[in-house]
Amino acid sequence: MLSVRFMYLSSFRRPSVAGYLLRRSWSGRVLLCHRAGMAVSVQVHPSPKCLFDEPVQVRVGGLSPLQQVTMKASLTDEKGQAFHSLAFYRADEQGELDLSQCPSLGGHYTGTEPMGLFWSLTPATPFTRLVKRDVATSPLCVHIEVFDGHGTLERLPEQPLAACINERWFMKEGVRRIPVREGRVRGVLFVPPGSGPFPGVINVYTIEGGLLENRASLLANHGFTTLALAYRDYDDLPNDVINFDLDYFEEAVNFLRQHPKVKGPGVGAMGISKGADLVLSMASFLPDVVAAVVINGCITSAVFGLCFKNKLLSTGLGYTTSRIQIAESGVADIVEIMNEVNKGSVIPIENTEGTILFIVGEDDKNWKSKYYADEAIKRMKEHGKDKYELLSYPGAGHYLEPPYFPFCYASYHSVIGMHSMWGGNAKAHSFAQEHLWPKVQVFLQNALNK
Template sequence: MHTPNSSTTSTKALPSGPHILRLSSSPVQRLYRSSCPRLSSRFLQLDLRSAPKISSVLPVGCQISRISEDHNQCIDISATTPFNSFGMQATKSRELIGIRVTGSGPFPGVICLHTINGGVGENKASLLANHGFITLALAYLNYEDLPKSATNLDLEYFSEAVNFLKQHPKVKRPGIGAVGISKGGDVVLSMATFLPDVRAAVIINGCNASAIIGMHFKNKVISAGVGYSLSRMRVEDSGVANIVDIMNEVNKESLIPVEKAEGTILFVVGDEDKNWKSTNYANEAIKRMKKHGNEKFDLLTYQGAGHYLEPPYFPFCYASYHSVARMYTMWGGNAKDHAFAQEDMWPKVQSFLKKTLNN
């Protein structure tokens, strides 16, 4: 935890408009331990009655959350310029705290998880905060002191984040939501399956098993990581990789027992996803839920959409660097259909979250 140092940065009063800050985690070992320090023990030292050091803060439709009334410390935050509703990108900040919409509340709370490339998916968190949610954009890989890669994740880490957000006085009871894309999607699926407080889960082009990185909880493996083989990767004429076939078959040891989920799950897929076969994964998860009598799911399928389904009006991403392939890979889809999917899906995601969490 960093305390303000007036010798390096001048303390500024918070702007009158709403703003966004971020939450990361420490230490590295917490991803691999089943009994790790509580998130609250790290973050309840924050007291926003005194202004933290901030530069370049841009109002975006959400405002800073006051976390503690009993402590006097505040963290050092540098150059925090978040996404706004038109997609302006944030510069790097030191910690991610959470986002609260203006008003007395209570509001539904949502955790947002990014891809296996790591970092913080604050664009989705910011969008949802603009529409009446308290959101927490949670890093789990490749951010600050977090590991750049991992072979196993500990669900206890994500459980702590759930408890942290749920206990916020402005968050609506009894449960929270979670949104994840790609690898973040199967993490959210595990959260919905094993953490009863996750009442609404949105899986965007995710896997029905723990992909590449395994997951354990309370010293037990709950899903072995599905392996892959780069020998099945193809390099297209454009020079970018096609990795849609590199994943191994999902086996019994890696499947997430999604039928145990107590909450409701919304699967969102682009049928031209070239990262992996997300349509198959969603259909298999739904098939398993139906087999066990669990009908608490819905499915949105978008023709012509690829893997990276982002908030509306974000540009279509043909290819970008993939940390597993270690080269630029194509994500699939075509610009027109993908753009339509992004514009169509987010109001439906918001409606799903509000309907489920407000019930």
């Protein structure tokens, strides 16, 4: 039993990693510009190419002593949506700038934040969430530019002093991406390089439909054979659903367990939002799910009913639209719309023989995730169960993604059919994403390598 609550501290660092990076040689795709007889350069270390969940070090050289500059980052997603961030810095006495050592004086974030330019990327079109669907053939390319002086996006000089590109990939060399159409199961399997077998994990995403593969592909990079499992509006899976069938998820578990690259005998499951209550149901009813990562989930089947073995387990926790509040920004605040939980419909969490990792954004505005996690743990304690862990993050919202995904304040909510706020603030939310990711990997390794 472990329960930990994390406060965000702006001084959070990786001293050992930073020390290692500082001792490595520099390389990168660099655009040099000349100013006052000096070549200004910006470099991304240790390489201009990295995995998406890896931190990088950004440094600028050739500036004047104590020169004020604006650092800008930008990218364009697969749909052509633009994202950008900027921060104000001042070079040191030698005319150098290291974002892992120097504080931002203003802009999209303040303080010493080595990856601030990345997690503070903001959509040019409001209420747009960064989504990466093609994880195999193309990276997300972050353009980093240095401008003289401190200026807004609208008032920056036409030409930067220097620029470079950081390619952030989702699959490392040797990871195999295998589309899955096995029986009813639809999804994509990611297999790590090497002979294996490896711990097996099923990743279940939100209710929005389709299939997002970013979390599954990144887990495979860390040694997990991971199934990104679709369950709605993908391939031949239906869009209009009244009740989800837990038998489908059992079929996915059996498919993964029997794969030659999966260690077994049990597998893990990881889900966020609606995917989290499905994972909680899997852990409660399917004995081969021996580890569950539940990110901002509910304690009963939310919105949709749940069936298993031709029996209706839950009619689904409904919501009342009249309780929607419209914020000054024009987006919906829906945190109060979910109906009161009927204690008789709570997922029988006490049935699980495995272990559960609850992850909570305490400022979740989609629903009351902290309350649901507290009630789940209370129920487990009442039944003498202590195989759980809790990571609880003040200031974090609903969409807890892998590290360095930009914070999303609000975007379209497919269930209520309007733009909805997700909660949290950028700095604390991004700290949570960075902190929880290695914790998840350790949890799964410990649970699945027994």
